[in-house]
Amino acid sequence: MKNSLWNMLAKIKNGQIVKKSFVIHHKKKICASFLNILWDEGFILGYKISGKRLNKFKIFLKYKNGKPNINSLISITKPSLRKYYSLNQLWKLKSNNSLLIISTNKGLYSLEECKKLRLGGELFLLIK
The missing domain is CATH 3.30.1370.30 (Ribosomal Protein S8; Chain: A, domain 1)
Structure with a gap:
C-alpha cells in the first residue's frame, strides 16, 4: 500500500x-x-x-x-519501528515551518487537521 x-x-x-x-x-x-x-x-x-x-x-x-518548495522529506515511521501517538501526545507536538503527516484510521491528515478532528495515529512523514 x-x-x-x-x-x-x-x-x-x-x-x-x-x-x-x-x-x-x-x-x-x-x-x-x-x-x-x-x-x-x-x-x-x-x-x-x-x-x-x-x-x-x-x-x-x-x-x-x-x-x-520541498526541501526535505523525513520518514518518521519505519516498518521495523512504528510510532503511534494519541490525541494528547499530538497536542504536545509543534510543527514550525514544516508539515507533519499522520496516518489515521480515517486516512492521511496533517497535524492541524488531526487536532481539529480529534484523531490520533501513526506519525508518517515530516516535510520541510
Missing part, C-alpha cells in the same frame, strides 16, 4: 532536484489523499488525472526563487 506512496515521494523529490515542471505517477487512492494535503499546504501547484486510461497523476511542482 505505502510502496506506491514512497515511489511518488521519490519522483517528486528527484523531479525537483532536476527542476522539472511536472512528474507523472500511477493513480492510487492513498497518493490522491497525500497530494490533496500537499496542495492544501502549498507545497505543489496541483495535480490532475491524465493518461490513456485515466490511471496516472500529473503532479505540477512548485518552486520559490528557483529553489524547490
Whole structure:
C-alpha cells in the first residue's frame, strides 16, 4: 500500500532536484489523499488525472526563487519501528515551518487537521 506512496515521494523529490515542471505517477487512492494535503499546504501547484486510461497523476511542482518548495522529506515511521501517538501526545507536538503527516484510521491528515478532528495515529512523514 505505502510502496506506491514512497515511489511518488521519490519522483517528486528527484523531479525537483532536476527542476522539472511536472512528474507523472500511477493513480492510487492513498497518493490522491497525500497530494490533496500537499496542495492544501502549498507545497505543489496541483495535480490532475491524465493518461490513456485515466490511471496516472500529473503532479505540477512548485518552486520559490528557483529553489524547490520541498526541501526535505523525513520518514518518521519505519516498518521495523512504528510510532503511534494519541490525541494528547499530538497536542504536545509543534510543527514550525514544516508539515507533519499522520496516518489515521480515517486516512492521511496533517497535524492541524488531526487536532481539529480529534484523531490520533501513526506519525508518517515530516516535510520541510
